[in-house]
Amino acid sequence: MIRFSASLRKEHIQTLQKENFDLLVIGGGITGAGIALDAASRGLKVALVEKKDFAWGTSSRSTKLVHGGLRYLKQMEFGLVKEVGLERAVVHNNARHIVIPERMLLPIVKNGSLGKTMSSLALWVYDYLANVEKEERRKMLGKEKTIASEPLLRTDILKGGGLYYEYRSDDARLTIENLKTACEYGALPINYMEVIGFSENDNGKLNAAQVKDQLSGETFKIKAKEIINAAGPWVDGLRRLEGSEVKGKRLYLTKGVHIVVPGERLPIKQSVYFDVEEDNRMVFAIPRDGITYIGTTDTKYQENTDRPRANHEDVEYILRAANFMFPSVDLTPSDVISTWAGLRPLIHEEGKGPSELSRKDEIFLGEKGLVSIAGGKLTGYRKMAERVVDVIVKRLQKDHGFTHIKPCSTANIRLGGGQFDSQKALDDFLIARTGETTQIGLMPNQVRSLVYKYGTGTDLIIEKAFELYPTIQDAQERIWQAELWYSMEYEMTCHLNDYFIRRTGRLYFERPSLKAMLPFAARQIQESLSLNSTQIEEMKAEFLLEYEDVMAWSTKVETV
Numbered sequence: 001m002i003r004f005s006a007s008l009r010k011e012h013i014q015t016l017q018k019e020n021f022d023l024l025v026i027g028g029g030i031t032g033a034g035i036a037l038d039a040a041s042r043g044l045k046v047a048l049v050e051k052k053d054f055a056w057g058t059s060s061r062s063t064k065l066v067h068g069g070l071r072y073l074k075q076m077e078f079g080l081v082k083e084v085g086l087e088r089a090v091v092h093n094n095a096r097h098i099v100i101p102e103r104m105l106l107p108i109v110k111n112g113s114l115g116k117t118m119s120s121l122a123l124w125v126y127d128y129l130a131n132v133e134k135e136e137r138r139k140m141l142g143k144e145k146t147i148a149s150e151p152l153l154r155t156d157i158l159k160g161g162g163l164y165y166e167y168r169s170d171d172a173r174l175t176i177e178n179l180k181t182a183c184e185y186g187a188l189p190i191n192y193m194e195v196i197g198f199s200e201n202d203n204g205k206l207n208a209a210q211v212k213d214q215l216s217g218e219t220f221k222i223k224a225k226e227i228i229n230a231a232g233p234w235v236d237g238l239r240r241l242e243g244s245e246v247k248g249k250r251l252y253l254t255k256g257v258h259i260v261v262p263g264e265r266l267p268i269k270q271s272v273y274f275d276v277e278e279d280n281r282m283v284f285a286i287p288r289d290g291i292t293y294i295g296t297t298d299t300k301y302q303e304n305t306d307r308p309r310a311n312h313e314d315v316e317y318i319l320r321a322a323n324f325m326f327p328s329v330d331l332t333p334s335d336v337i338s339t340w341a342g343l344r345p346l347i348h349e350e351g352k353g354p355s356e357l358s359r360k361d362e363i364f365l366g367e368k369g370l371v372s373i374a375g376g377k378l379t380g381y382r383k384m385a386e387r388v389v390d391v392i393v394k395r396l397q398k399d400h401g402f403t404h405i406k407p408c409s410t411a412n413i414r415l416g417g418g419q420f421d422s423q424k425a426l427d428d429f430l431i432a433r434t435g436e437t438t439q440i441g442l443m444p445n446q447v448r449s450l451v452y453k454y455g456t457g458t459d460l461i462i463e464k465a466f467e468l469y470p471t472i473q474d475a476q477e478r479i480w481q482a483e484l485w486y487s488m489e490y491e492m493t494c495h496l497n498d499y500f501i502r503r504t505g506r507l508y509f510e511r512p513s514l515k516a517m518l519p520f521a522a523r524q525i526q527e528s529l530s531l532n533s534t535q536i537e538e539m540k541a542e543f544l545l546e547y548e549d550v551m552a553w554s555t556k557v558e559t560v
Contacts, residue, residue, distance in 0.1 A: 001186065002183040002186060003183070003490075004179065004491060005488070005490060005492060006488045006492050006493055006494045006528070006529060007528065007529075009190065009494065012190055013213065015188060016047055016190065016193075016211075016220070017222070019047070019223070020224070021045050021047045021224040022045045022046065022226065022396065022402075023039050023045070023046045023047070023225070023227070023228065024047050024049070024222055025039075025047070025049075025228050025230055026048075026229050026238060027048075027229065027231040027232060028049070028050025028056070028175070029050075029056075029230070029231075030055070030059040030171065030175045030378055030381045031230040031373060031376065031384055032048055032228075032230035033048075033182065033381075034178055034381040034382050034384065034385035035230055035373075035384075035385040036048045036182040036187045036189060037410060038385040038386055038408055038410050039389050040182050040185035040187035041182075041406070041408075041413060042393070042405050042409075044392075045186070046186070047187070047188045047189075047222055047224065048179070048187060049190055049195060050189070050190070051193065051195070052192065053192065053498045054172075054179060054492070054498075054502065055172035055175040057234075057342070058232045058344065058345065059171050059175045059232070059378070060172035060175075060342075060502050060505075061256070061258075061308075061340045061343075062171045062256070063256070063284055063286070063295060064293075065102075065168060065286075066166070066167040066168075066169045066174075067167060067379060078125075080360055080380075081125075083383055084379040085132075087379050087382060088166070088167050091167070091169075094411075094415050094418055095174060095414075095415040096418055096420045096423065097417055097420065097426060097454070098169055098177065098418070098452065098455070099167045099174070100169070100452070101136065101167055102165065102167060103163060103164075103165060104165060104271045104273055105149060105150055105163055105270055105271070105273070106119060106123070106161060106272075107146060107150070107158060107274050107325070108159045108160045109154070109158055109159060109274075110157040111157075112157075113280060115159075116140075116159055116160055119160075119162050120138075120162065124138060126138070127164070132165070136164075138162055138163065138164040139162070139164075140160065140163075141162065142160050143155075143159060146158060146160055149161065149270070150268060152266070152268060152326045153272075153325065154324065154327050170453070171378055172502040172503070172505065173502075173505075174378075174415075175502075176491055176503065177415040177416040177417055177418065177455075180415075181413060181414075181415050181416045190492075192213065192494060193212070193213055194214055195209045195210070195211050195241070196210050196212050197209070197241065198242055198243075198370070199221060205368055205369040207223060207224070207225070208221045208223045208224065209221065209224070225400055226395055226396060227369070228371045228372070228373065228392065229370055229373070232345045232374070233251065233343040235251055235372050235374045236251045238370070238372065239366060239370065242367070242370040243366075243367060243368060244366040244368070251346065252348040253301040253343045253346070254299060254301055255301040255341055255342070255344075256295060256341065256342050256344060257295055257297045257314040257341045258293050258295030258339065258340050259293065259295065259310070259315055259318050259336045260292070261292055261294070261331060261335045261337065262290070262292075263290045263291050265292070265331060266287075266292040266294070266326060266331065268285055268326075270287070271284060271286045271287065272284070272285045276317075276324070278321075283295055283321050288509065289449070294318050294321070295318060297314050297318065298344075299314075301343055305343065307549070308341040308342065309339075310339040310340070310550075310553045311552075312554075314339075314341070314553065315333060315336060319333065319336075333554060336551075336554070337511055338511045339553065340550060345374045345375065347374065360375055361375040361384045362375050371391055371392065382410050385410070386408045393405050417457045417458075418455050420456075426451075426455075430447065433447050433450075433451065437462055437465070440466060441475030441478075442462075442465070446476075450483070453503075457490065461482045464485050468481055468482060481524060483504070484499055485524070485528075487503040487504075488529075493525075494529065495539055495542070496522060497543050497546055500514060500521070501546065508550065511547075511550070514547065514560055518540075518543070518560055544560065547560055
């Protein structure tokens with residue numbers, strides 16, 4: 001078992017340099033994390049490197065839904081809908097604390113994407129393909145009941161609605177929990193480690209990757225029998241680095257933007273999946289802990305892959321869509337408190353626009369042995385991992401004489417923090433921890449926030465909060481410090497950005513709170529990681545850049 005701690009990062013790097021791994025995974029997003037867990041749980045010796053932080057790219061910038069992709073029925077992709085629909089239940093069962101059933105309303109409107117009959121049929125097919133439990137199956141509503149279910153909806157074009165279920169999640173935390181669980185099986189993931197080249201054996205097959213530690217500047221080789229490229233939007237760049245000619249099937253990047261507004265400005269009763277009048281697309285409005293986020297866009301992207309941002313046109317598009325469907329709220333740019341933008345690494349198909357491209361994943365075999373995987377959806381990450389590790393297993397058996405490799409078992413592996421057999425078990429855990437922490441001043445909503453981030457890992461955070469109690473009187477600061485300590489010791493947090501964006505989502509969902517949190521977080525990271533004043537100031541500057549980027553589309557950017 002590997003301890004996933006920033007304090008052990010140097011030791012882990014030494015291990016990377018000494019060992020000869022069965023598999024090196026490049027890319028620390030949800031796909032790479034799923035691959036690392038799948039391969040390690042089959043008994044392979046696995047390393048994973050990520051050039052920034054885990055989930056830094058697409059896997060912290062999605063709509064944060066583990067969903068079946070209802071709109072793909074319109075593209076007749078029944079196989080994809082069935083697979084990811086079934087996967088929702090698997091991922092929920094293995095991570096109940098971060099994959100949560102969410103009631104979704106589909107308004108049926110005049111000249112909308114789906115009429116009343118087709119909406120009913122589509123939702124029935126959706127439930128059937130995904131083998132949805134009886135209590136979560138679709139329920140069709142007439143106009144009056146739809147209005148009662150969501151009074152803010154536009155009524156003049158409303159014809160009815162459909163209620164069904166999806167699963168709300170935290171994409172970055174799902175990635176982290178996969179990596180933590182992979183560590184339990186012996187995998188060795190390292191962040192801020194960029195691949196800058198490859199080495200090959202006498203037969204011209206890759207046998208090592210040259211990497212650069214972005215924190216120390218050190219370069220070295222990681223030896224591996226097989227290498228998987230799961231770098232998301234950067235997949236084609238690594239294919240070129242291998243020396244393969246990228247032709248035919250290649251990536252087509254599209255940008256998806258979400259905006260966040262205060263919950264009181266769009267106080268919807270449940271998530272809503274609604275039509276956009278101007279282009280016949282559909283977007284989500286999702287309430288979450290006092291805010292509502294809305295998205296997403298789908299536009300071709302050819303700019304800086306490392307720094308996608310929302311622009312003014314993106315924000316205005318989403319605001320127009322929301323105001324069309326919820327006209328009484330009259331959202332304006334001043335209501336937007338944050339945004340995020342992510343890139344979809346889709347597979348190029350001639351003659352198709354961004355919204356028409358398939359979300360299926362594909363595997364590419366490089367000329368020197370690099371195995372690349374791209375495309376797919378967050379929901380289907382586990383099956384993507386299974387498919388590509390199956391390819392690796394066959395190669396290890398054929399080329400290296402491996403004989404006893406276990407079959408895929410990830411459908412039955414509970415992820416880190418998710419050791420709950422039922423919703424009742426999770427509820428009981430929450431009630432117990434809420435009662436235990438009243439004596440140190442934690443409020444029920446704070447405990448709930450911790451449990452729905454860290455699951456059973458909350459216990460270590462609470463223990464640390466009790467330890468801090470005599471010296472730190474402010475309950476809020478105490479829990480912040482305990483949470484940050486946990487993320488460094490058990491989730492390899494190395495940077496302010498790691499904590500505020502990927503481990504907690506606070507940059508997107510709690511941006512106003514960051515002014516108070518930044519000084520203590522910077523101090524704690526500096527002390528824990530033994531950083532000098534120059535290093536911590538550079539880290540603060542990098543965080544401030546991210547802080548400003550989420551509002552870069554606006555002319556009014558508040559600084560911390």
